[in-house]
Amino acid sequence: xxxxxTIAVSALVVLYAGLFKAKKALLPLTIxxxxxALGFAASAWGTNATYFGMMQMDNxxxxxxxxxxxxxxxxxxxxxxxxxxxxxxxAEYFTLILFALTGMIIMVSYQNMAMLFVGLEIMSVSLxxxxxxxxxxxxSNEASLKYFLMGAFSTGFLLFGIALIxxxxxxxxxxxxxxxxxxxVKSVSPLFYPGIILMMIGLCFKVGAAPFHFxxxxxxxGSPSLITAFMSTVVKTAGFAxxxxxxxxxxxxxxxFWMPALMVIVIITLCVGNITALYQxxxxxxxxxxxxxxxxxxxxxxxxxxxxxxSNVLVYAAAYTFASxxxxxxLILVKQKTGSDSIESFNGLGKRNPLAAFSLTVAMLSLAGxxxxxxxxxxxLMFLNxxxxxxxxxxxxxxxxxxxxxxYYFKVIIAVWFKDGEEVELNTPMQYKLVLVxxxxxxxLLGVYPSIILNLI
Amino acid sequence: xxxxLLIFLPLAGAIVTSFIKGGSAKVSALLFSLLSLCVTIGxxxxxKPDASTxxxxxxxxxxxxxxxxxxxxxxxxxxxxILTNVLMPLIILASFKHDYKNSNAFYALILFMQTGLILVxxxxxxxxxxxxxxxxxxxxxxxxxxxxxxxRIKVNMKFxxxxxxxxxxxxxxxxxxxxxNPSNNFDINAFYALKLDSYHQGWVFWAFFIAFAIKxxxxxxxxxxxxxxxxxxxxxxxxxxxxxxxxGIYGVVRWLLPIVPQGVNxxxxxxxxxxVIGIVYASxxxxxxKNAKxxxxxxSIGHVGLxxxxxxxxTTQGLQGTMVQMLSHGVNVIGLFFVLDIISSQLxxxxxxxxxxxxxxxxxxxxxxxxxxxxxxxxxxxxxFVGEFLLLYSVYTHNIWMGAIAGLTIIFGxxxxxxxxxxxxxxxxxxxxxxxxxxxxxxxxVLYTICVLIVVMGVYPKPILHLSEASVQQLLDQVNQxxxxxx
Numbered sequence: 001x002x003x004x005x006t007i008a009v010s011a012l013v014v015l016y017a018g019l020f021k022a023k024k025a026l027l028p029l030t031i032x033x034x035x036x037a038l039g040f041a042a043s044a045w046g047t048n049a050t051y052f053g054m055m056q057m058d059n060x061x062x063x064x065x066x067x068x069x070x071x072x073x074x075x076x077x078x079x080x081x082x083x084x085x086x087x088x089x090x091a092e093y094f095t096l097i098l099f100a101l102t103g104m105i106i107m108v109s110y111q112n113m114a115m116l117f118v119g120l121e122i123m124s125v126s127l128x129x130x131x132x133x134x135x136x137x138x139x140s141n142e143a144s145l146k147y148f149l150m151g152a153f154s155t156g157f158l159l160f161g162i163a164l165i166x167x168x169x170x171x172x173x174x175x176x177x178x179x180x181x182x183x184x185v186k187s188v189s190p191l192f193y194p195g196i197i198l199m200m201i202g203l204c205f206k207v208g209a210a211p212f213h214f215x216x217x218x219x220x221x222g223s224p225s226l227i228t229a230f231m232s233t234v235v236k237t238a239g240f241a242x243x244x245x246x247x248x249x250x251x252x253x254x255x256x257f258w259m260p261a262l263m264v265i266v267i268i269t270l271c272v273g274n275i276t277a278l279y280q281x282x283x284x285x286x287x288x289x290x291x292x293x294x295x296x297x298x299x300x301x302x303x304x305x306x307x308x309x310x311s312n313v314l315v316y317a318a319a320y321t322f323a324s325x326x327x328x329x330x331l332i333l334v335k336q337k338t339g340s341d342s343i344e345s346f347n348g349l350g351k352r353n354p355l356a357a358f359s360l361t362v363a364m365l366s367l368a369g370x371x372x373x374x375x376x377x378x379x380x381l382m383f384l385n386x387x388x389x390x391x392x393x394x395x396x397x398x399x400x401x402x403x404x405x406x407x408y409y410f411k412v413i414i415a416v417w418f419k420d421g422e423e424v425e426l427n428t429p430m431q432y433k434l435v436l437v438x439x440x441x442x443x444x445l446l447g448v449y450p451s452i453i454l455n456l457i
Numbered sequence: 458x459x460x461x462l463l464i465f466l467p468l469a470g471a472i473v474t475s476f477i478k479g480g481s482a483k484v485s486a487l488l489f490s491l492l493s494l495c496v497t498i499g500x501x502x503x504x505k506p507d508a509s510t511x512x513x514x515x516x517x518x519x520x521x522x523x524x525x526x527x528x529x530x531x532x533x534x535x536x537x538x539i540l541t542n543v544l545m546p547l548i549i550l551a552s553f554k555h556d557y558k559n560s561n562a563f564y565a566l567i568l569f570m571q572t573g574l575i576l577v578x579x580x581x582x583x584x585x586x587x588x589x590x591x592x593x594x595x596x597x598x599x600x601x602x603x604x605x606x607x608x609r610i611k612v613n614m615k616f617x618x619x620x621x622x623x624x625x626x627x628x629x630x631x632x633x634x635x636x637x638n639p640s641n642n643f644d645i646n647a648f649y650a651l652k653l654d655s656y657h658q659g660w661v662f663w664a665f666f667i668a669f670a671i672k673x674x675x676x677x678x679x680x681x682x683x684x685x686x687x688x689x690x691x692x693x694x695x696x697x698x699x700x701x702x703x704x705g706i707y708g709v710v711r712w713l714l715p716i717v718p719q720g721v722n723x724x725x726x727x728x729x730x731x732x733v734i735g736i737v738y739a740s741x742x743x744x745x746x747k748n749a750k751x752x753x754x755x756x757s758i759g760h761v762g763l764x765x766x767x768x769x770x771x772t773t774q775g776l777q778g779t780m781v782q783m784l785s786h787g788v789n790v791i792g793l794f795f796v797l798d799i800i801s802s803q804l805x806x807x808x809x810x811x812x813x814x815x816x817x818x819x820x821x822x823x824x825x826x827x828x829x830x831x832x833x834x835x836x837x838x839x840x841x842f843v844g845e846f847l848l849l850y851s852v853y854t855h856n857i858w859m860g861a862i863a864g865l866t867i868i869f870g871x872x873x874x875x876x877x878x879x880x881x882x883x884x885x886x887x888x889x890x891x892x893x894x895x896x897x898x899x900x901x902x903v904l905y906t907i908c909v910l911i912v913v914m915g916v917y918p919k920p921i922l923h924l925s926e927a928s929v930q931q932l933l934d935q936v937n938q939x940x941x942x943x944x
Contacts, residue, residue: 371591380628384522387632399625406621410614418602418610454521 001051002040003065004105006033011098018091027076030094034073041066053173054112059457060310061109064241067314068104071234071321072097074439075226077431078329082226086134093133097230100126104238108245113162113172116242120158120206123238124151127231131223143222150205150215158202164195174250181253188254196251196258200265203246207239209265209295210272220288225335228284229328232291237317240298247302248309255305263303267397269296274404283331284341286408287324290367293405294320297398300382304389310457312381318453319366319374319446322439326363329435330356333426343411347421356426357416359436366443368409369402374446459500460512460528460579463538466493467545467571475565483553486564490545493571497542506532506924508931510581518585523635523642527582532928536780536921537578537707540787544699545571547906551795552692553899554802557604563692570596570696577704583631583643586712590624590668593704597696601689609688616685619678623668630664633657634716648716649935652942655719662720665713666728672705673761675728676735686754691798694750698757699791703783706761709768710776710932718936725769729852732769733859735762740869749800749807752877753793756833759870760786763863767848773933775851780925781918782844785832788914789841792829792907796822799900800881804889809877814886819895823882825904830878832911834871840914843922 010033017025041062049057075097083093099122106119128151132144166172168189169180181188201212208216220228251258273293280286298316301309330349331341333356338345350357366375379402386395415421428436446453470489477485504511513529530538549567557563573596576589594617602613631643638647653661671678686694714721721728736759743755764782767775799822800815801807816823828839835841845867853860896904914921 365595370595371588383628384632384635387629388636392629392633395629399629402625403618403622406618407614410617414602414610414614417599449519451519451521454519 001049001055001057002044003037003057003069004102006037006040007069007098007102007105009033010037011095011102014091014098015095018089018095023090026091026094027079030076030098031073033098034069034076038066038069038073041069050111054115055106055109056111057109060241060245063314063457064108064237064317065105067318067321068101068108068234068238071237071325072101072230074322074325074435075230075234077435078226078229078325078332080429080431082224082332086224093130096126096130096133100130100230100235104234107238108241110242110245111174113165113174113177113246116246117155117159117162120155120242123235124155124206127151127227127235130227130230131219133227134224139222140224141222143219146215146222147219154202154205154212156202157198157205161195161198161200161202164191164198167191168195174246177250178252181251185253192254193257196254197261199246200258200261203239203243204265207236207243207295207298208292209299210269210292211265213269213272213292213295216292217285217288220291221282221284225284225328225332225341228288229325232287232328233321233324236291236295237321240295240313240317244302244310244313248305252305259303262299263394266296266299266303267394269293269299270398270401274401274408277408278404280408281342281344283327283343283346283412286343286412287327287331290405290408291324293401294367296401297379297382300386300394300398303394304385304391306385306388308381308385308455311455312378312385314457315374315381315446315450315453316378319378319443322442322446323363323366323373323375326359326436326439326443327367329432329439330360330363333428333432334424337424337426338422343415344421346412346415347419348423349415349421349426350417352423352425353428355433355436356428359440360416361413362440362443364409364412366447368406372444372447374443374450377447377450458512458514459496459503460514460530462496463493463500463542464528464572464575464579466496467568467575471565471568471572474568475561477561480560482561482564483549486568487546487549487553489568490542490549490571494542494546497538500530501535501539504530504535504924506927508532508927513581515581522584524584525582525642525644526585527644528576528579528585529581530579532925533707533710533780533932534578536784536925537703538575540703540784541571541574541578541700543910544695544787544791547903548692548695548699548791550899551695551791551798551903552690555690555692557690563600563604566596566600567692567696570600574700574704578707581645583634583645583648583712585643586708587624587628587631590627590704590708591621593701594620594624597693597701600696601685601693604690605693606688606690608684612681612684612688616681619671619681623671623678626664627668630661633661633664645711648712651716653717653719655723658717658720659723660720661717662713662724665708665717666724669705669708669713670731670765672708673702673765674705674758675762675765676731676738676758679735679739679758682758683751683754686757687748687750691794694754694794695791698754698794699787702757702761703787706764706768706779706783709765710779714768714771715932715935715939718939721769721771721936722940725771728769729766729855729859732762732766733852733863735759736766736863736866740866740873744869744873747808747810749797749809749812749877749881750794752809752873753790753797756870756874757786757790759866760790760833763845763848763852763867766859766863767851770851770855771933771936772851772854773929774847774854776929776933777922777926778844778847778851780844780929781840781914781921782848784921785840785844785911785914788907788910789829789832792825792904792911793833795900795903795907796826796829799896800893803893806889809880811887812881812890813884814882814890815893816882817886818891818893821901822896822904825896825908826882827878828908828911829904830874832915834874835867838912838915840911840918842915843918
């Protein structure tokens with residue numbers, strides 16, 4: 001609870017700071033707020049507090065809260081001079097991101113499905129505005145509208161699902177729902193089945209799993225890069241945590257029913273994400289499709305539910321978040337210099353910018369899943385989990401997809417190191433350097449010594 | 458303790474070297490590789506050539522996943538460790554004359570690769586083995602794609618996707634074995650003790666075999682090899698052909714034979730046939746090559762085919778031949794590629810028809826080249842002879858016809874190698890080759906060392922055979938025991 005209050009309050013403080021033109025104070029205030037929230041998360045570890053039956057701050061919630069807060073912190077560090085050129089009122093960007101984060105904390109810690117809905121809406125509404133925040137930019141407007149329409153649509157599905165489940169059990173509480181299922185294994189209310197499927201569709205929309213992914217590439221491409229980074233890393237992680245809380249918790253007794261549906265979704269997601277990413281010439285679009293494919297890998301943990309599912313998602317999400325933040329940070333730097341976000345504009349980057357090129361290489365290796373990076377451990381855990389349950393065919397599909405992944409991630413590495421291009425020298429601000437170095441260290445550390453995060457929850 | 462040095466010294470070297478600007482990077486790399494060599498020699502003096510695992514270390518690494526840092530050396534590993542650490546200084550020295558751009562990155566990658574290679578050869582934990590396997594691949598990919606020839610990007614992408622595809626299937630096999638293992642770890646001895654039925658052994662066999670077959674490469678998984686060897690910078694070619702392909706061979710011996718003997722037994726016939734086809738096919742194609750570098754690349758497929766055939770006979774001679782031939786092939790092939798590199802860096806060509814009469818202008822090169830070629834074609838008294846003899850003998854006792862076919866191609870091999878030598882070194886000089894100057898400096902050191910190794914190993918191969926004999930015998934006993942147990 002302290003976490004939510006801290007973040008919400010700092011959002012308001014930042015808004016007022018903006019009102020009184022205290023531009024210099026915005027970033028320090030935000031970072032202070034986030035660090036305090038992170039401190040609360042750490043100090044609440046293991047306490048497992050419940051708030052009014054609506055939220056449950058268990059280790060699962062705290063771990064995912066921490067990772068979303070850290071991710072957001074990194075995003076904020078990248079804001080230097082980024083929003084300032086769009087608008088006079090930078091404070092509103094800060095506030096909206098913080099509100100979105102508040103929604104996400106609720107999403108990862110809800111105990112009551114009403115809170116899931118509230119959290120999701122707080123987050124989504126902030127994101128609709130953030131996607132369209134470049135008021136005069138056509139693509140940004142398109143992204144916002146698309147995101148809003150699709151988002152509203154999927155929220156409808158989710159709500160309908162919640163209503164049906166409520167009809168079946170008379171409760172929004174996920175523990176009660178689970179208990180209801182366990183008690184009536186033989187005579188499960190028929191309302192459950194459409195309810196679960198509708199909620200699954202709603203959540204798949206939010207995490208961008210195929211075939212509900214069509215909004216992703218356009219929205220990701222049209223939004224300002226930093227917002228895209230935020231959406232594809234932090235938001236996605238929170239979405240998965242919400243997904244996991246519901247399906248690994250409340251609906252776990254009906255796993256046999258919804259697993260086949262989800263398995264089909266996973267296979268489509270992997271194939272669509274990877275194969276389409278292969279043909280992208282635009283780096284941002286490629287990352288969008290790659291984020292779809294990573295959603296596929298993440299969903300493995302739901303297809304095969306084990307005691308480690310949550311922990312595996314945490315590791316994978318951490319690996320994916322830090323690697324993506326590097327990729328987007330460098331995309332922003334390159335675009336500032338060359339004005340283009342095609343993969344070609346990365347040509348010859350390695351000659352003049354060793355730090356940027358090295359970090360991008362580590363990020364791509366991690367996303368591709370090469371050993372000694374965090375991404376490998378994430379993928380390994382997923383494969384292990386699936387193999388454990390004798391779904392070998394699924395692992396083979398995943399492996400073939402991973403191969404396709406190598407191909408397009410290495411396209412970037414090839415552009416950076418092996419192709420000749422204009423030798424631009426990026427001006428990398430100090431904060432960018434900090435984010436790059438920290439993300440690389442985390443990526444390599446998790447790859448070499450993952451024990452620190454494994455079995456945390 | 459020695460093993461930690463062996464593994465992490467090159468890594469430390471890589472880090473140090475990457476910060477050294479300019480020409481001293483290569484000196485630093487050479488120094489670190491020589492240090493590794495010294496450690497190896499030190500280990501060799503303490504090594505007892507029995508079947509035991511020595512210098513063993515076992516630390517917990519990722520306890521939640523049952524992964525340990527479990528390393529050790531027996532006779533078989535010792536051979537490959539010697540191979541790596543003897544060839545590394547030679548390879549680094551051989552690249553001294555080139556002025557590579559960003560040479561610090563270049564040499565750091567070589568040393569980084571050495572760490573991966575050593576890990577592969579000493580790992581007693583399947584996960585660690587896999588990590589080493591990939592850690593050796595990434596640097597060599599960068600070396601070849603960054604400093605290679607015109608087509609380097611496309612060619613190396615093929616190489617990379619090929620090998621990584623193989624290793625992902627191997628990972629699948631490793632995970633499968635891990636899940637079967639009641640003690641929930643990746644320990645090699647626990648894997649040895651597994652009792653799988655013959656159906657599952659078949660699957661595991663293929664999961665591993667494809668990875669190893671691509672790496673070696675065995676026909677029909679070889680298509681990446683000639684292009685990659687030709688396009689890579691010579692240093693990359695040497696690393697690939699001299700050391701890296703031995704990872705595949707070592708993998709078969711260490712991980713395939715003892716873990717799934719029944720699977721090997723069921724499929725050995727097919728593997729043997731593929732290997733023999735590879736020998737014949739590669740020899741025929743080598744015969745037609747116009748580019749000397751490509752010719753050597755194909756001849757390498759032929760030699761590796763013979764090694765693979767020898768392994769799958771599952772005889773002491775076959776495996777002992779493999780051990781010697783791994784060393785000999787490594788020494789010979791880097792010698793060949795180095796000579797061709799000396800020629801092409803002066804004359805800018807490796808086309809056989811454009812060369813000729815080099816012996817007149819470069820007598821020292823001619824003599825060293827001749828010794829290397831003779832070693833490659835397995836003339837008695839050279840290092841190639843010992844290994845090829847044992848290998849051929851094993852194939853022959855396994856199946857006379859296969860032995861005969863493999864034997865014929867050895868003769869073929871002699872023909873195309875000598876013909877290449879004749880057309881490049883002998884005959885009349887032309888305008889181009891007249892400008893050639895003889896070897897000097899570091900080139901001399903490298904080539905003389907290689908020639909000495911060729912002759913010494915050929916005349917007195919006993920220490921090498923002795924080194925691995927007990928381990929090989931134990932491994933075969935293990936295999937046979939398991940085979941009779943299963944039946």
